[in-house]
Amino acid sequence: MKQPNPPDALHTILIVSGPDFDPAALRDSLAARSVGVRIATRGDEALKAAQEDGISLVLLDAALAGSASLELCTRLAAAGPVLLASAHPSDEEQQAAMEAGAAGYLRLPCTPQDIVEKILIELTVRHAWPAAPDSGLDTNALEVNYHTLLAGSPDSIMLFDATRGLPVDVNRNAERLFGRSAQELMGMQLAELCPPLQPDGTPSAVAVRTLIDKVMGGEVRVYPLSLRHASGRQIDCEIRTVLLKKGALQLLHMRLVDVTGLRLAEALRTGQNQLLELIARGAPLGTILTQLVQLVESQAHGMLCSVMVLDDDGFTLRPAAAPSLPPDYVQSLDGARIGPNEGSCGSAVHRRAPVVVADIEHDPLWKNYRDMALAYGLRACWSMPIMLDADTVLGSFAMYYREVRTPRAEDERLIGVAAHLASIAIERTQREAELQRHRLHLEELVQARTLELRRAKERAEQASEELKAALEHLGETQDELVRRGKLASLGALVAGVAHELNTPIGNSIVTAGAMSEKLDALAGQLETGLRKSELARFVDAAREAEGVMQRNLERAAKLIASFRQIAVDAAGSQRQQFALDQFIVQQLVSLQAALPAPRPAVRQQLTPGLSIDSYPGPLAQALASLFENAVIHGLDGRHDGIITVGAAGHGEQDVEIWVSDNGAGILPEHLGRVYDPFFTTRLGAGGSGLGLYVIHNIVTGVLGGRIEAVSLPGKGARFTMILPRTAPR
Incomplete structure (x- = not known):
């Protein structure tokens, strides 16, 4: 190798690379530092290039360095500095490289920047330092x-x-x-x-x-x-x-x-997750806000934070967390009022906007609190309102400093994150308190509704006894009429009256029994914690039950009084022509929204353009019942459940609508009885056994079609409704 380039000249590096070494990224990095690069892929090429002018250093891939004695490294080192790079480094190889005359040993993998830095330093050493610094470092060189x-x-x-x-x-x-x-x-x-x-x-x-x-x-x-x-x-x-x-x-x-910023960002993410976990577990608000304040304080040197919560009166602030501020100062803020000139916190809550006070001593917002803050060495305070929504403020989050200063971009971002987390915690606590207040009044309300239901049940039982007496009287009347030769006509009359009387009797008893079960369930829920929504549903059900029994008792009374045959009016559903695919999509939206967790995946296989002339109300009822049957009986809480709802043509005159699931399926011995009234595999677990029976009646009666069921245990079930495109009138 010739004499090295002078220090201010462009250096050229010879890279001798084998298959384990990619010089492309390294060449780009060296070019950015004004260092030229030549490439050789064989030993003879490398030796020839090293003898030319302008080569300042050789980077040699250990894969091309020769045998264990690294012959190529020795020959190249005789002409100039060599750095040996090894993709399979070892201490033995490093020792061999030094013995072979290498100036340095690079352990791969490492980044191109690491290699460039090593090369530049080696070049600097070669061209700037004296060859034998016996007396120490020559700083001039x-x-x-x-x-x-x-x-x-x-x-x-x-x-x-x-x-x-x-x-x-x-x-x-x-x-x-x-x-x-x-x-x-x-x-x-x-x-x-x-x-x-x-x-x-x-x-x-x-x-x-x-x-x-x-x-x-x-x-x-x-x-x-x-x-x-x-x-x-x-x-x-x-x-x-x-x-x-x-x-x-x-x-x-x-x-x-x-990397302080990166470490702080990671600590902030970890702290946020811990806070959200505390909120989800229902930890005390003071604990959550104190941990939030400490997390934010750890993000900036010298920062002191506080959280103030707005009182129920909407005008008074109360300290909620300020672990690093002087206790006497925090106590003095208890009961502070909000207003346009009430320090940083009171002003921020009043304005519903951030307030930055860089110098407490000279800012007019602090005229009522200046002396107190300065006495504790507080010189700057920035406050962010804690908002529930655009119009509702919950309190304030403040950052104090002991020196005059204005916020940086990262400070503004940090206080925004803190205020958001505080709003989540405060909102949850307030909602829990509201729910607790409702619980205190639930027992009285439940007792009142229980008394009403018991009275309704007693009235139903009394009416039932009266109806039974009326039936006995009708029987006696029938015997008399038979004796007079009118048995045939009277038999039909008695059968019709008995049938009609049994209907309100049965309805009243079933309704009273159902509400008794609901009452027992509600009493059990009261012991474990009753939600307002559950009570509301119970009240609605009680009102509906009261209405049902009232209507049936009035109907029975009219039967007893007049002994006339009564025809029950069935409110007919409205008939119309509609697009089947759009109709099913609309139904699925509401059905999916009402699903409890875990929610199954719902897939659609709908043929567009199908139009039928039928009764949308009963069809919606049947589709909803099949969907609920798949959720309750088929999937039964599975986390990987899938429900498929489809529609397609079935010949020229019919369409088919199916609901299938990937759930437990139906046992062969049960498949033939699924449409029987009161047949259920969930007896005592909420199943009445009437769902599929009602669906069967709707499909075969009102809609004029038929329903088929196919299932294998463990493979799910599929129910298919085959309906005429034009329903019977």
């Missing part, structure tokens, strides 16, 4: 290239003398990172720039010694280390360190990357 390299780097860089443990050069970014001058830094050991302990509890002196020992072993990697700013603020860094050997000198090139 160092200033030519290395100091310029440090000064122009966008990173914080320090050059340490490993023997003395002191920096010999730092750049301006390192001064900014530590808040210290270069002269001050070069008189301090690395451990003195750290807090006494690292975050894991390791003494910083031990952590620094461990780092140096690893670097002395020739590793190029990233080391986490917590440093300390001149103000005492902790700086979390990642240190990328390279060992430079030049004669008796052992220097550490350190690139310091401040």
